[in-house]
Amino acid sequence: MSTVPPASAFGAPAPPAGDVHAAFLRRGDAHQVYARDITAPEAPLFYLGRGRADEVRAYTRAYLQCPYPDCPAPELTTAGGSAVRDHFRHLPGSNVRHQREGINHFTAKHQLARWVRTQAPDAVVHVDDIVLENGRHPDVYAIVGGNRIVFEIQYSPLKWPEMRKRRAAYDRIGVTFVWVFGHTGAFCQPVAATSPEQQATALTIDRALWEAAYNAMPLLWINPFEELIATAAFTPSEVRKLMAWGQGLRQVNIDICTLDECRLEFRDRTDISASWAWNAEHGWPTAGDIAPYLTGLITPAARKVSAEADARLTAIRQQRADEAAAEAAAEDAARRQELPYQNWLGEKAKLEERYGPLPAMVLDNASRRFTVRGVAKEHWMAALLEIFDQVVGDQVSETWIRSQLGSRFGWPAGMVTVTDWYPLIQYLRDLRDDGWVDLPSTTSLLDGDHITVLASLRRPPSPPTNSDPSQVERQRTPPA
Ligand SMILES: [Zn+2]
Incomplete structure (x- = not known):
């Protein structure tokens, strides 16, 4: 061959x-520029590269055929030159075009x-x-x-x-x-x-x-x-x-x-x-x-x-993200001028005296306003974690949590609105992600005593190993 x-x-x-x-x-x-090689009919078609007409002419006449379906005279030869790209041609006299x-x-x-x-x-x-x-x-x-x-x-x-x-x-x-x-x-x-x-x-x-x-x-x-x-x-x-x-x-x-x-x-x-x-x-x-x-x-x-x-x-x-962040910061700055936050500052001082520096889950949770019935988010979040002191290791219900918060802040008992409920559920999910509570993943939170309390303001969750130990020590050892 x-x-x-x-x-x-x-x-x-x-x-x-x-x-x-x-x-x-x-x-x-x-x-x-493509022809079928009869020695390998299933292979990809033979491609005639530039300047190869002379080199492959003998091979073409022996083994290559026109690949077009129903070609009446599939025998080929090659042609080329300086003015025209090298190509296959049907044999002279075949009249196939x-x-x-x-x-x-x-x-x-x-x-x-x-x-x-x-x-x-x-x-x-x-x-x-x-x-x-x-x-x-x-x-x-x-x-x-x-x-x-x-x-x-x-x-x-x-x-x-x-x-x-x-x-x-x-x-x-x-x-x-x-x-x-x-x-x-x-x-x-x-x-x-x-x-x-x-x-x-x-x-x-x-x-x-x-x-x-x-x-x-x-x-x-x-x-x-x-x-x-x-x-x-x-x-x-x-x-x-x-x-x-x-x-x-x-x-x-x-x-x-x-x-x-x-x-x-x-x-x-x-x-x-x-x-x-x-x-x-x-x-x-x-x-x-x-x-x-x-x-x-x-x-x-x-x-x-x-x-x-x-x-x-x-x-x-990036620009949109920056704008959103700036907007949230401005909103938070405005919130801090309002009465609920000013009330919280007084409570914060007392809690810090009792427990040391407060956890991020209170001070830095989400950018939403989450003021509930005139109580700043830091205020009711800290109150909730303090209430948890009584029930670490126990299971409680969402209803129990709301009634406890209600008596703490003087909210009318049994009054449930979406605006109360939604921030609380959101916060419970954040607490779960941070190891403070365990929540059922498949059943509704409103469905019985399903919230397992794992930590409280007095007993915060075990810190991840990379956190600052001195900070943890202060949290765990309240001043006398
Ligand atoms: Zn043909």
């Missing part, structure tokens, strides 16, 4: 000559499949020969470790509702979905350059592309013969236009890279839904809205957009 190496050993293609935009948008003939659209689509599928195998040598890759559990028949399907991914290549026109339906069908079964538009036809209309010296570097954004981008689908195109990928490179102001209905965004610049520069990566799906939920809650403030679906085929341009968008999202989240 021949010494021609297998297709996978051909490695990265030579970069295309000349301007990459011109190379990407070149409307040359759609050449065949496959449809250009078919060759584009076929080649794009096999290039993406080959790229997946290069990126993940252990991947199981299917081209056009599998139906998934959602009834869909993807162009390219791959299982990569614990991830599944589908590539759809789109040369022919398609409206957004149909695209959305397909994406949803794969989202539903947890399959990463990557849409790649073709380098000719409906989805790849170059915007004419403004002067003859300039190359076209932008594509027209029609309604379907606009809706796809608006719905957070990264816009990617493939030129399978040049092995190039184009990424829509939206500027922040273009994203704002994109997100504002009715404001025309008619074109977008494309960033070109080789397929070889792209990386197969999977973004955590929970991360995606988190960003998505955040977007749904807060509207569409940044280019980060495009980022959540940047998974699967990551171009260098997409990675840059994604990183910038993530940084913006992080900054916005």
